[in-house]
Amino acid sequence: MDIARPYLLFLGDVPDALAAKTGLGIVDWRRDWCVGQMRLPGCGADAKLPEMTIEEAVAAGAKTFVVGVVNAGGVLPDHWVASIVAAIEAGLDVASGLHMRLADVPAIRDAAERRGVRLHDVRHSTERFATGKGTRRTGRRLLTVGTDCSVGKKYTALALEAEMRLRGFNAEFRATGQTGVFISGRGVAIDAVVSDFISGAVEWLTPDNQADHWDVVEGQGSLFHPSFAGVTLGLLHGAQPDAFVVCHEPTRTTMRGVGHPLPTIGEVIDMTRALGRLTNPNIRCVGIAINTAAMISEDEARTLLAETEEDFGLPASDPVRFGVGPIVDRLQTEFPV
Amino acid sequence: MDIARPYLLFLGDVPDALAAKTGLGIVDWRRDWCVGQMRLPGCGADAKLPEMTIEEAVAAGAKTFVVGVVNAGGVLPDHWVASIVAAIEAGLDVASGLHMRLADVPAIRDAAERRGVRLHDVRHSTERFATGKGTRRTGRRLLTVGTDCSVGKKYTALALEAEMRLRGFNAEFRATGQTGVFISGRGVAIDAVVSDFISGAVEWLTPDNQADHWDVVEGQGSLFHPSFAGVTLGLLHGAQPDAFVVCHEPTRTTMRGVGHPLPTIGEVIDMTRALGRLTNPNIRCVGIAINTAAMISEDEARTLLAETEEDFGLPASDPVRFGVGPIVDRLQTEFPV
Structure with a gap:
């Protein structure tokens, strides 16, 4: 559309x-x-x-x-x-x-x-998708994933697209939810696609592209969310990301809409790599986006981010408060043109 | 329906x-x-x-x-x-x-x-499902999973239901594909459900039941199939199985419809447990069903099954050739009434 x-x-x-x-x-x-x-x-x-x-x-x-x-x-x-x-x-x-x-x-x-x-x-796709093929496509892809629903995956993807374009990347936001579709003028509300075609729809959304082109794909749900993990996995396999960013909300204790505890950032990194390598053996995490809005003090937020960076050896930032510069720095190091 | x-x-x-x-x-x-x-x-x-x-x-x-x-x-x-x-x-x-x-x-x-x-x-559900909740339900559930599509998940589930009923189990086959729906007169073709509702549809299909009641749920796809793993994961989370049986076809080298190599039985057991414990922390594998039709000699088939039993410490059988008795034996040991 x-x-x-x-x-x-x-x-x-x-x-x-x-x-x-x-x-x-x-x-x-x-x-x-x-x-x-x-x-x-x-x-x-x-x-x-x-x-x-x-x-x-x-x-x-x-x-x-x-x-x-x-x-x-x-x-x-x-x-x-x-x-x-x-x-x-x-x-x-x-x-x-x-x-x-x-x-x-x-x-x-x-x-x-x-x-x-x-x-x-926007919630109903009229496109007739094929089932996913899992074949490697040209061009590069980044996917935002999360410890839960509603932890900033869309915001982070849009912030990454903006920062990457500022630095001269050939980058394009790929919407997988309704607000994202309005924001980009195109896309697929992936949770409205018939389940047989989840990964196929994402393959359609992020087709072959120039070698230096980045699709910045909006993530959905969480591999650890009992309602939506199937959507998340089909999206991961279809997107076959080279790089992913984990989004997290540090004050949440149970997952949105259900009573399950949140996974740790480390669990999400490990599971995303374990499952994602099926369609991209070189998948790697390039950063962590933490929504620190609930922390009034900027010092407290900076301390949490510094600790997270040390724990995982990855850049961590709050995209709203501090931007996504450190994550794009890492992307430039890991994926030289 | x-x-x-x-x-x-x-x-x-x-x-x-x-x-x-x-x-x-x-x-x-x-x-x-x-x-x-x-x-x-x-x-x-x-x-x-x-x-x-x-x-x-x-x-x-x-x-x-x-x-x-x-x-x-x-x-x-x-x-x-x-x-x-x-x-x-x-x-x-x-x-x-x-x-x-x-x-x-x-x-x-x-x-x-x-x-x-x-x-x-049968391929189109008119039921309005809710999203999955991930809440534990009463009664017991067994799910068939596979190293690939079309490796005998429906057949194995039906054979298990038949054998369990023979032994006096209160067991019921739960169809998740079109042929299964015809065979049981009800069910949901899960690959035709909108992706937001995969696990919710399975929760609807296998509701609360008596403590000794077994739903024997027909599996779909494979966690390692790049086209359909999202469906498989949503089905796993919705079914919240206490027990699962891995189905396998030993002569296949690439996954159906795509070029990806088959996972090993061990990889399927480990991944099913790692992901399934989200909605059932006690999930366990109770057996392996191997389609040995491509092996002409019964001796060759029996040797493969014996080796598989030894490798995994689990009963292994060909449901068509030798029945599912050993798997139901294990089920009776692991889940005493």
């Missing part, structure tokens, strides 16, 4: 920033892709973009009306349909991250057919 | 036995669930069931018309549609293992709606 840019961000009337996290994530990383935002009365979220009507957005060049919200049950509220239909009538494509498909709403489907615009359901 | 029994087996006009392997598998294991077979002129497969018209099958008590074949591309040939519609008109449910959905053929969909019968697409 290739989503046309720029976007008009629709936030509906969601109650708070959390419900608009997809839209806010887009603005964090791709402010210049967004011409404005459109909100309904009572909206509790604000992406700090110019407020625009559909007509103003079209005049400003908008190509896609992005429903950048999540809501309970993933269902599209009836009172949003009129806004979506109006966007379609004005010639905009529509992209949604809700579980419910846009085309399942007859008014939206009919308007899109009549007007000839595209409907993107 | 619960498929009503008995079945009328439809073999169409497939060219050979391989194309009818789903139907033949049903007859191998559930001869008494099949009232007869129906074939079109030119059919090259024979399930050795009484030839029946739809009317005769209905008179004999048939409840479901089973399209027990695979064909290139999984597409339903046009000239089979009349037979399927006739079965529906006669009041039979229809179950198919083809990739193409029955209801995607308008004549079939319309007839089913008019007549009020059920259409089962």
